[in-house]
Amino acid sequence: MSTSLRTPTGHDARGRSRGPRGSRGSRPGLALTAIVATQLMFLVDATVVNVALPDIAVDLGFSSTRMSWILNLYTLAFGGLLLLGSRIGDRIGRRRALVAGVLAFTAASLLAGVAPGGGWLLFARTAQGVAAALAAPSTLALIATSFPEGRQRARALSIFASISGAGSALGLVLGGALTDIASWRWVFLINLPVGLAIAWLAPRHLDETPRQRGPFDALGALLGTLGMTSLVYAFIRTAEQSWGDGLALGAFAAAAALLGGFLAVELRVRRPLVVLRLFADRNRSVAYATMLMIPAGMFGVFYFTTQYLQRYLDYSPFRAGLAFLALTLPLFAASRFAPRAQARFGPKRTAVAGLALNTAGILWLSRIDAGSGYADGLLGPLVLMGVGVGLTMMQLTTLILSGVEPADAGSASGLLQTMQYVGGSLGVSVLVSVFDAGLRHSAGHTFYDGTGAAFTAAAGFSAVALLLMSAARGVPRKA
Structure with a gap:
């Protein structure tokens, strides 16, 4: 199996090959910056408001029940519309879809940042999700058309995968810093310079993809x-x-x-919206299912760990955000090592090792109790989880995109991101239910009884991912 997307080529007037479409300009670093920044902006916004929610509730008069929709409307619109967004990108061109989505997202972020009331903010969050669903499926597809096969594309996929793994955790760090240093409004307004920079870079360093007719x-x-x-x-x-x-x-x-x-x-x-032949490949099907399970565990871990830091360790939003650097920094380091691990051991064995570390880290986290602090309760598990996810994400991306035809790249990318967001929603809903059951049926009825049960269930999601990946076919090291 090839470990890279098949890349369309063009020819000059004499019929000579020009190489992969996407060679617009001589600065591939700026092309990758535009793509990765887009992915990071959307992932960060899924969690950046978590630590800002108490301040938003006070300023805009949200009840505890209504407050959850600040998070949920973004996820609902983003996850629900991703498949449609991937097909629109195929129809109008993926660069055009990315730029249009980023500009719409930037405008929605401005509306959120200046929101005078709760209804205004909820509308803006929905608009952010719709815009993200238009642009996000084009990110991976544009990597395929912007970077030639071999070392350049492997490096680009590694960086993209590390951002995909760490984006949600980075959102917690950034949200805490901005809320403490400035105001909750800046968790949205920070998107303005980023979005405008992407919209300026993309047309200059990314080629447009062919539009699909029919x-x-x-x-x-x-x-x-x-x-x-x-x-x-x-x-x-x-x-x-x-x-x-x-x-x-x-x-x-x-x-x-x-x-x-x-x-x-x-x-x-x-011309289907989802190309079902993508699931004919066993490794791709396994990788999609694994991509569903990883955020199912991780999003729930973020949800309860954030509460633990602020409610029981009395951390400020800024300090709570910084606490997640124990996950984010090892994740980035492991992601940079992932291409070498893939070349030596193959994507399957590397992913299995990463998932084993992630499962062990979450199980360790389930042991926190009233006597635990950050150093002895959270630090070790977060480091293990960061290394594990960092080793895994690139391998899954590689398996999903292996051998995909250029015309199917948008569908493959949209499905990958759909699995991530549906998995996150699945995980939070299941783990909140498990937390409540653990709280009710324990002798002490403490927060730690609930989190022990929830983190054990989260480890179960990761263990299922580990079993799924063990069923994948091995890929030769030379791939």
Whole structure:
């Protein structure tokens, strides 16, 4: 199996090959900066408001129940519309989709940053999610058309994977710093210079991809979007209420019916929204399922660890954010080592080792109690998790994109990111339910009884990912 996307080539007037499309200009570093900054901005915004929520609630008058929708509306719009966004990018060109999405995201961030009331902020967060869903699927596809096969593309994928793994944790660090030093409004306003810089860089250093012609799968787009939105909403609802909640059960039923209809449509249309042949490859299918499980554990860990730091260790938002550097810095270091590990051991064995470390770290975290502090309770587990995820993410990206035709790259990328966000929603909803059950059925009824149960369940998600990856076929080291 090839470990890279097949890259379209062009020819000059004499018929000589020009190499991969995407060689616009001689600064590939700036092209990668535009792509990676886009991915980072969207991932950071999934968690950046976590530590700012108490300040936002006081300023804008949010109740504790309504406050959760500041997080959930972004996830709901982003996760629900990613599949549609990937196909729109194929139709209008991926660079155009990325720039349009980034500019819309920047405008929505401005609206959020100056929001005078709660309704305004919730609308802006929804708009951010819609814009992110348009641009995000183009990121990986543009790496394929901007970097030639071999060392350059492996390095680009390594950096992209490290950002994908660390973006959510970086959001916690950045959110805490901005809230303490300036104001909660800056967790949104910081996107303005970043978004404008991306919109300036992308047209200058990224080539446009060919537009796909032919009929648009309108019915598939409708069913897929409604189905994914219903599924994400159902997970969010269970986290807020319970698994027996009527609305949650209705949303799950609607999601099953809509996604079933979506699959039926995709099997018979000429240009499907999701290219189902992507799942014909065993390693790709395993990697997609593994990509679902990793954030299912990680997002829940972030959710409860943030509460533990601020409520029980009495950390300020800034200090709580800095605490996650114990995960973020090892993750970046391991990500830089990941290409060499892949070349020596292959993507399967490297990912298995990373997932084993991640599972061990989360299990260690489940042992925190009232006598634990940061150094003896959190530091070691966070370091292990950072190294584990850093080793794993590039391997999954490689397995998912191996041998994908250029015309299918947007669909493959959109599915990858859909798995991440649906996995995050799944994880938080399951772990909140497990936390509540642990709290109710324990003798002490303490926060630590709940987190012990929740972190054990999170380790279960990682263990499932480890088992899935063990079932993948080995890839030769020379790949």
